[in-house]
Amino acid sequence: MARRKRSSGGSESEGDDINLTPMLDVVFILLIFFIVTAQFIKEPGVDIVRTDVENDADVKPLAILVAIDDNSDIYMDKRLVQPNEIEFRLRELREDNPKGELVLQIDNKATAESLVEFMDTVKNIDGSTRINVSTAQD
Numbered sequence: 001m002a003r004r005k006r007s008s009g010g011s012e013s014e015g016d017d018i019n020l021t022p023m024l025d026v027v028f029i030l031l032i033f034f035i036v037t038a039q040f041i042k043e044p045g046v047d048i049v050r051t052d053v054e055n056d057a058d059v060k061p062l063a064i065l066v067a068i069d070d071n072s073d074i075y076m077d078k079r080l081v082q083p084n085e086i087e088f089r090l091r092e093l094r095e096d097n098p099k100g101e102l103v104l105q106i107d108n109k110a111t112a113e114s115l116v117e118f119m120d121t122v123k124n125i126d127g128s129t130r131i132n133v134s135t136a137q138d
Helices: 021-037 083-096 112-125
Strands: 064-068 074-076 079-081 102-106 131-134
Touching: 064 083, 064 112, 074 083, 079 083, 083 112, 102 112
Parallel strands: 064 102, 102 131
Antiparallel strands: 064 074, 074 079
């Protein structure tokens, strides 16, 4: 592509203008690509004091996060969930993220009973589900 020099004369032709349309098309396509492929990290919605352990296994970032706070209340997707709603909410989150692993964040002061009840509910929903327990990082 050769550029034309602008003549110092008063008349300008239409070919001298720079066409920005293809560049804007590329910018919008890149913007759409990054929005669609972005991985959004979801938080459970409550602060948890986690346990220290020796196991350092990582979980994929597209996980389904569930939190049990110090009052043994269960939070899913930043909402307090009653024990009888766990099955429905978990199925709903599974529809949104079928390949996501279940990650449980449990506070040190939560009761073991709430943990066992939650794990039993998850086992009844789909027995093959593995529950990852999130712990404090060194």
